[in-house]
Amino acid sequence: MVSEATRPVIAKSQSQPAVEQIFFDAHLEQEFRSRGYIVVPLLSADEVRALRDHFEAAKLELTKDFFVTASNTDREYRKRVAEGISRFIEPAMQKLIIDYRCCQSHYVVKQAGGVNGRVPVHQDYTFLDPEGFTAVHVWAPLIDVDEMNGCLQVMPGSHTFFKHISAIGSNPHPYCCYPNVNDSEFMVSQIMKAGQALIYDGRLLHSSERNNSQTLRVAINCIMLPSGVKARLHKWQSETPQLFTRTEVSDEVFLNFDIESGVVEPYPQGVEVLEPIVCAYDNRSVDDLRIHMEQLGLKRSNARSFSAVCQTIREFVSGSLCLNKKKDTRRENRQE
Ligand SMILES: O=C(O)CCC(=O)C(=O)O
């Protein structure tokens, strides 16, 4: 295990503190730090098949158009799912990143044609303090994904833009000022093959549209933290809006807690109460975001416009788009 003392650090400029190295490969590290994510091949075809079998065997009762296995209340079930996924993801990730573990693993599933399956732009829950180690989140589809069946969309560079704690139980988020952010110039669709993984900084803004295909969209979502570093959960104090209470929890706690409310008193075993933390609401404008992305050299890529063209072609071929129509049916379909 790499301890805090021996974990390699990346020297930065004198004005900025050094940061711990996450990836073995310097190019991946650089990419991850600047964009907030990378996409890499992670699982072999056999591993994807084994995970699909594991998913089928778990016999999910899909009660929502977008379903996360962490919302199941059966502890043994959650444990089985988490262990079954981590068994594949951990060894594969350990070839890429230095001494991290999965502290939570879920299936994230979109029902075929599910009209309520859209996942709005969000930052995943914050599992570490804002300064210090970085939580590495992994999203890996077990089926090829594109804009038709609800691929992930990300906002490159957003992980270092907002200073925001995403508290369990929710708190006001600064990106709510971009109401139509899914369609905005900032989001990039990630068209991926089964077995590829999007490895992202836990602060990266992301979203996904509903699954308009005829097939279930199954993916895996794992939260990875450095070995020996416990997760920290934050709860917003609405009466003192800059204040968040904090608890430090063992990985076991994730098998029991309610993903909407987190840990609640009386706290179960494995929960330690820490000092509260202050984090002011970061009210920044869309222009600030544009400047930030320009500074990072992250002008919007062609990826989305290219995939939008592919989508149009697919719809035309499937007969759902008539080119004689003046109206943009794609846009209409997307509104809920
Ligand atoms: O699977 C998806 O489409 C999005 C999942 C996600 O972002 C989440 O569960 O936090």
Ligand SMILES: [Fe+2]
């Ligand atoms: Fe997410």
